[in-house]
Amino acid sequence: MKTFAPLLHSYWYLFRGAGMTLLMASAAVVPATLLGVLLALVQVFGRRAARSAVLAYLFIMRGIPLLVLLTFVYYLLPLTGIDLPPFWGVVLVLAFYYAAFMSEAFRAGILSLPQAQWDAAKSLGMPRYLMLRIVIFPQALRLAAPPFISLCVNLVKATSLVSIVGLWELTMASREVVERTLAPFQIFLGAAFLYFCICYALALYGKYLERRALVGH
Amino acid sequence: MPFDLNFLIRLIPALLEGAEVTVELAVLTMLICVVWGLVVALAQATPGPLSWIAGGYIQVVRNTPLLVQMYLVYFGLSMIGMGLSGFASGLLALCIQNGGYMAEIYRGGLQSISLRQYEAGRALGMRRWTLYTSVIMPQVVARVIPPLTNQAISITKDTAQVAAIAVMDIMKVAQVWVESSANTYDVFLGAGLIYLCLTTVISLGGRIAERRLAFAS
Amino acid sequence: MENTLNDALSLATDPPVVQQRPMLAMSGIAKWFGANQVLKGVSLTVAKGEAVVVIGPSGSGKTTLLRCINLLEDYEDGIVAVDGEPIGYFVDARGKRQRMGERDLAAAREHVGIVFQSYNLFPHMTVLQNIVAAPIRVRGIPRAKAEARARDLLAMVGLTDKEQAYPVRLSGGQQQRVAIARALAMDPKIMLFDEVTSALDPELVGEVLAAMQQLARDGMTMIVVTHEMSFARDVADRVVFMDGGLIVEEGKPEQMFTAPRTDRVRQFLKRYNDRYRL
Numbered sequence: 001m002k003t004f005a006p007l008l009h010s011y012w013y014l015f016r017g018a019g020m021t022l023l024m025a026s027a028a029v030v031p032a033t034l035l036g037v038l039l040a041l042v043q044v045f046g047r048r049a050a051r052s053a054v055l056a057y058l059f060i061m062r063g064i065p066l067l068v069l070l071t072f073v074y075y076l077l078p079l080t081g082i083d084l085p086p087f088w089g090v091v092l093v094l095a096f097y098y099a100a101f102m103s104e105a106f107r108a109g110i111l112s113l114p115q116a117q118w119d120a121a122k123s124l125g126m127p128r129y130l131m132l133r134i135v136i137f138p139q140a141l142r143l144a145a146p147p148f149i150s151l152c153v154n155l156v157k158a159t160s161l162v163s164i165v166g167l168w169e170l171t172m173a174s175r176e177v178v179e180r181t182l183a184p185f186q187i188f189l190g191a192a193f194l195y196f197c198i199c200y201a202l203a204l205y206g207k208y209l210e211r212r213a214l215v216g217h
Numbered sequence: 218m219p220f221d222l223n224f225l226i227r228l229i230p231a232l233l234e235g236a237e238v239t240v241e242l243a244v245l246t247m248l249i250c251v252v253w254g255l256v257v258a259l260a261q262a263t264p265g266p267l268s269w270i271a272g273g274y275i276q277v278v279r280n281t282p283l284l285v286q287m288y289l290v291y292f293g294l295s296m297i298g299m300g301l302s303g304f305a306s307g308l309l310a311l312c313i314q315n316g317g318y319m320a321e322i323y324r325g326g327l328q329s330i331s332l333r334q335y336e337a338g339r340a341l342g343m344r345r346w347t348l349y350t351s352v353i354m355p356q357v358v359a360r361v362i363p364p365l366t367n368q369a370i371s372i373t374k375d376t377a378q379v380a381a382i383a384v385m386d387i388m389k390v391a392q393v394w395v396e397s398s399a400n401t402y403d404v405f406l407g408a409g410l411i412y413l414c415l416t417t418v419i420s421l422g423g424r425i426a427e428r429r430l431a432f433a434s
Numbered sequence: 435m436e437n438t439l440n441d442a443l444s445l446a447t448d449p450p451v452v453q454q455r456p457m458l459a460m461s462g463i464a465k466w467f468g469a470n471q472v473l474k475g476v477s478l479t480v481a482k483g484e485a486v487v488v489i490g491p492s493g494s495g496k497t498t499l500l501r502c503i504n505l506l507e508d509y510e511d512g513i514v515a516v517d518g519e520p521i522g523y524f525v526d527a528r529g530k531r532q533r534m535g536e537r538d539l540a541a542a543r544e545h546v547g548i549v550f551q552s553y554n555l556f557p558h559m560t561v562l563q564n565i566v567a568a569p570i571r572v573r574g575i576p577r578a579k580a581e582a583r584a585r586d587l588l589a590m591v592g593l594t595d596k597e598q599a600y601p602v603r604l605s606g607g608q609q610q611r612v613a614i615a616r617a618l619a620m621d622p623k624i625m626l627f628d629e630v631t632s633a634l635d636p637e638l639v640g641e642v643l644a645a646m647q648q649l650a651r652d653g654m655t656m657i658v659v660t661h662e663m664s665f666a667r668d669v670a671d672r673v674v675f676m677d678g679g680l681i682v683e684e685g686k687p688e689q690m691f692t693a694p695r696t697d698r699v700r701q702f703l704k705r706y707n708d709r710y711r712l
Contacts (some may be wrong), residue, residue: 062370063416064409065377067388072405075395119506120554124568124620125544128536134567138558153280160282164381171285184292192281192289199280 006183007190014187017173018194024087024169025156028094032155033148035095036102043107054103061100067161069093074165090162098155102148109144110136142209149206153199160195170194224400225407232407235390240415242304242386243373246311250372251365253312254319261320262327271320278317284378286310291382307379315372322368326361327353359430366423370416377412387411455518457482457624457655463502463512465495472498473509474679480624480657485650487666487687488659490676491702496659499676500626503657504546505539516545517623544572547617548626551633553609555601555616561588562597565616573620580619587615591645607638611645618649625649627658663706667691675699 007014039057042050073093077084084092113136121131163172174191178184261271278286290313291306301309330353338348380389391408395401458480465473472495480486488496501507503514505522513523513531521542526532534542555564565584569575575583588594591611601609610630617625627646631639643665650656650669660666666673667687674684675698683696694700 060409060413063374063413065374065388065412067377067380068391068405068408068412071388071392071395072401072409075401075405079401116550116552116554117556119501119550120556122506122540123504123543123546123548124616125540125542125572126568127540127572130571134571135556139556142558157280157282160284161378163284164378171282171288174285175288178288178292183296184288185294185296188285188289188293192285195281195285196277200276203276203280 035099039103547622
């Protein structure tokens with residue numbers, strides 16, 4: 001038990017860090033989802049030029065490490081004179097980055113619906129927006145829910161990267177404690193445990209959604 | 218931003234040196250994990266306590282951030298007197314995490330093969346070994362190529378996190394150069410382009426493999 | 435000799451007796467799949483209240499023709515009008531064939547009900563929701579009224595107790611009857627049935643055909659693509675035989691089934707009888 005004394009002394013600090021991690025991830029997931037849906041729609045229904053633009057965007061986001069983007073923005077923001085608090089800076093980067101992956105999940109959801117569903121909706125005289133809203137989206141979102149949740153797990157894990165550019169959250173908090181206590185093993189294990197609790201809860205929820213999607217109703 | 222040719226002439230070789238480290242890490246991780254992931258997947262498919270351990274391993278490594286795993290290995294092991302170099306720590310953490318992801322990919326591939334394929338093989342009088350090597354595995358390999366390609370891309374991008382434990386990969390070189398000069402744009406443009414090249418090569422390779430192995434579907 | 439003469443004569447179909455504006459008028463519908471022409475200028479007129487059954491070997495273009503009516507399938511030439519109003523394509527003032535805008539097309543499709551081979555119910559909606567969705571949201575009918583009408587339709591197809599069920603909980607025959615009710619709920623001017631019994635287990639075919647027969651008796655204008663020859667014989671006002679993307683022969687069912695004028699129909703019916711002992 002003595003070995004874990006450093007962890008017991010500082011758990012409250014780590015909890016606060018975990019709170020910040022959750023806050024950051026929640027702040028990023030909303031714009032990421034909205035942008036992801038938008039990108040998916042453009043990719044499925046957009047004109048050729050718009051589709052190419054989205055493809056270029058996806059190419060860049062899928063090809064460059066998040067850490068490079070975060071660091072770039074961290075060094076760039078002061079240079080551009082944009083007065084954005086670092087918290088919102090990294091939240092935006094996370095959102096733009098994950099939007100690319102979410103759009104893929106949504107697009108796959110939309111495209112995996114059989115043509116027959118579109119036919120049925122069209123033949124009932126539904127205009128396009130109505131067809132999307134009441135026939136396509138409810139089904140596509142259900143199909144996209146499991147990959148969406150696992151992207152949310154990745155997003156929570158990715159917030160740890162902001163500690164490298166100096167923002168305070170769970171990983172940064174644990175590094176600070178390590179510097180004070182010189183007990184990296186116990187502290188990082190504690191941090192890993194907190195991440196696990198958050199992510200595993202999300203993953204279980206994803207599993208539940210997946211099972212529900214398979215069963216139908 | 219003034220375009221400085223002299224600066225670029227010095228920057229590019231430095232970044233390429235970093236790229237060498239990045240590629241080494243990515244290739245080693247991929248090679249090790251292709252095997253390690255299969256071991257974990259088979260362990261999980263074997264009834265008994267081994268399945269439990271493998272399942273627990275997969276959940277733990279998938280639901281904790283790579284960065285924290287790296288800190289645990291790099292700082293934690295040195296605390297208990299088993300210190301590894303930054304490169305070795307990074308590689309170990311990358312393998313630990315991606316072994317979990319790869320195992321899931323293999324599992325998905327195995328599950329996607331219909332039971333009828335096994336029945337058909339058995340009906341033809343095939344032994345277990347023949348059944349697996351000539352019927353099941355070729356189909357599994359064809360199915361897992363696309364997700365494996367994605368995983369290789371994500372591994373390559375994840376290697377950037379070793380910069381946090383002082384390994385001179387592309388990311389770390391970029392950080393050093395940004396701090397010692399003011400050419401933020403050039404440095405990040407260069408680093409970003411190299412990552413884009415690497416990931417593009419992987420996805421092209423994946424697509425070629427996919428086409429080679431494509432049958433029926 | 436006699437046969438070829440008959441064949442040639444029958445290609446020019448009997449002059450239609452025009453008492454009033456036809457409910458459906460298709461003229462010169464031509465469609466290619468790549469280099470393969472699947473509809474070779476098909477024209478078909480259906481009067482109000484008429485039940486037309488389209489038969490023919492698979493690959494003859496029956497289903498494609500049906501799907502062209504409300505432009506679920508695009509076609510390269512020809513025009514269609516339902517109750518005198520163009521649907522899909524129209525001819526503009528300069529005589530040029532133009533595709534309708536999405537909005538006009540959606541409005542025109544309201545008048546054409548179609549039932550598919552694979553039911554195509556919306557799996558995330560209950561039976562009742564499936565039926566009232568379009569009447570409420572497309573036609574703006576008040577919910578209470580739409581639901582009352584939906585219940586009437588469910589009673590007609592014999593599914594009163596299933597309104598809260600989700601489609602996956604229903605048998606194929608039940609799903610198909612819901613699909614019929616869903617199409618009818620839009621009060622279409624014409625109903626199209628695309629091989630609606632082909633995906634059903636044999637013992638479930640009867641219940642669906644019975645609903646369709648009732649509909650025909652009530653005076654609904656309908657076009658039925660089917661392999662059920664007994665249905666064609668008992669219910670159709672007119673039978674149309676298609677082969678190779680053309681209408682080869684059409685006529686009253688009793689004449690078609692007892693004294694076909696073309697060899698191709700004779701062969702088709704013989705093969706059918708050999709297989710099913712009609």
